[in-house]
Amino acid sequence: ADALLDRLQALGILQHRNNDNWKGNSPQQYALNQSLKEPTIMNAEWILHIDVAEFVNIRCGNGTLADFFERVPDATNVAMTWRLFGHNGVTKLSNDLVIEQFDTCAPKFCPKPHTVWGFKTMFKNIGAYEKISCHRPNKLEDGFESKVNWVNGSGVPMGEDVKTKGWRNSTKSIGYDLLQLNHYALRSAESFLIKRQRGRALHVDRSIGLNYWIRMDWSDFKDITIKRNIPRVKAEYDRLMRDDTLRGWHESGSEWHRAKAEELHGMDEFSELYEQALKVKLNETERVAYALALDMES
Numbered sequence: 001a002d003a004l005l006d007r008l009q010a011l012g013i014l015q016h017r018n019n020d021n022w023k024g025n026s027p028q029q030y031a032l033n034q035s036l037k038e039p040t041i042m043n044a045e046w047i048l049h050i051d052v053a054e055f056v057n058i059r060c061g062n063g064t065l066a067d068f069f070e071r072v073p074d075a076t077n078v079a080m081t082w083r084l085f086g087h088n089g090v091t092k093l094s095n096d097l098v099i100e101q102f103d104t105c106a107p108k109f110c111p112k113p114h115t116v117w118g119f120k121t122m123f124k125n126i127g128a129y130e131k132i133s134c135h136r137p138n139k140l141e142d143g144f145e146s147k148v149n150w151v152n153g154s155g156v157p158m159g160e161d162v163k164t165k166g167w168r169n170s171t172k173s174i175g176y177d178l179l180q181l182n183h184y185a186l187r188s189a190e191s192f193l194i195k196r197q198r199g200r201a202l203h204v205d206r207s208i209g210l211n212y213w214i215r216m217d218w219s220d221f222k223d224i225t226i227k228r229n230i231p232r233v234k235a236e237y238d239r240l241m242r243d244d245t246l247r248g249w250h251e252s253g254s255e256w257h258r259a260k261a262e263e264l265h266g267m268d269e270f271s272e273l274y275e276q277a278l279k280v281k282l283n284e285t286e287r288v289a290y291a292l293a294l295d296m297e298s
Contacts, residue, residue, distance in 0.1 A: 004249040011243060015040050032132045042123075046128050048080070048122035051130055055099065055182040056080060056122075068179050077137070077150040079119040079158060080181040081169050083108075086219030091166040091278065092226050093261055095254055097233060098225045106218035107284060108176055113291035115215060117169040120181055135167035149275040153179040182226055185216040189278055190261040193270050199259075208222060213277045220284045 005016035015038065022030035032049060035041050046065075059068025061096070072078070084106040094101060110116040122138040123129070128144040129137030138164060140148065150158040154175025161171070169175075186192045192213060225248045264270035282290065 001253060003254060004246065007243070007246045007249055008240075011240075011246065014106045016103045028134060032134075035132065044125050046122055047125055047132070047137075048120065049134070050120050050181065053098075053184045053187070054082075054120065055184070055226060057083075057180050057182045058178070058227050059176070059180065063229055067170075071178055072151050072155045073152040074149055076124040076128065076148050077162075078122040078179065079136075079150060079152050079169065079173070079175065080122055080179055081117055081119045081153050081176060081203070082115075082183040083176065083180045083223060084116055084216055084218045085186075085223075086187055086217040087181055087186045087192070087221055091190065093188055093190045093254075093257055095235075097230060098187060099182070099233065100230060102184055102187065103222055103227065104219035105182075105221055106221050107221050109174075110284070110288070111171050111174075112288055113215065113295060114168055115291070117174060118167060119169060122296060131242075140164055152232050153161065153177065157169060168199070182223075186213065190264075191257075192277065193264045193274055194260050195263060196273060197270065208281075210273060210276050211294055214280060214282065214287060215294070217277075217280070218284070218287070 002016075002018070005014070008014050009016045017031070017034070019027055019031045019034075019039075024030050041047060048056070056065075058064060058068050068078075069075075085102045086104050088102045088104045090101050106116050119135060123137050126144075126147065128141055129150050130139035130141060131137065145163065148163050150162045151168065152158050152173055152175035152214060154177040156175050158173045186195075196209065196212075243252065264273065
């Protein structure tokens, strides 16, 4: 992954930084703290912090950020609410596009469990906040209370409270009409095994087991709105793969994942988890009840 990202940096696509020497409780928070010193961040008009498994899905206009911003000209902060996508019956790792493989998800209206309506924030770089955290900017600077305007994914103002706290929607603030954040936490069952072995970025001491699968494997509803981007994504992918060095690193990364999946199938702990996960058959009400029971326990 490092070599692939370094090559993308050499091609002028992105900036890659090593975070191995992180300090504190969270490697992710350490990276966010460091990012504030980066010229790319300091000079950005808009900033958003999302994971590689989270895809911004613009559901208006031609599906671009410009189309969204046109509809919310006064917004400084956008709560991009998760739509959790399940494994969609896909068991094996594949190089096919994520947005092609997975199109089953949580319902639009799902106030419980709390993770389903979590949001990540896209915010205008106006100096209103001192800190970037996982879900949102924090520590509102004095004098900016009246200058910050948070809207939801429907472009509707979210009220005063969200200016200083909160990372998930309520029945009053939910909205997906213009923008949602497609969250492919699991992808294929084999991807989930590799994720389970690797652990988590934000809380390194929390393991991912069957409970995580049940929380995230929402497959009762279908949402194909992001699929109109497939031709554009494929065109960009093909353009990048014309670089021999990048294509080589991509192929070796794919081979590593395939070999890792095979290795994990051969380990009792992981082969049992794989079988258990695929046996789970819950309707949406049962999944909510299970997740709420877990929340009560913790």
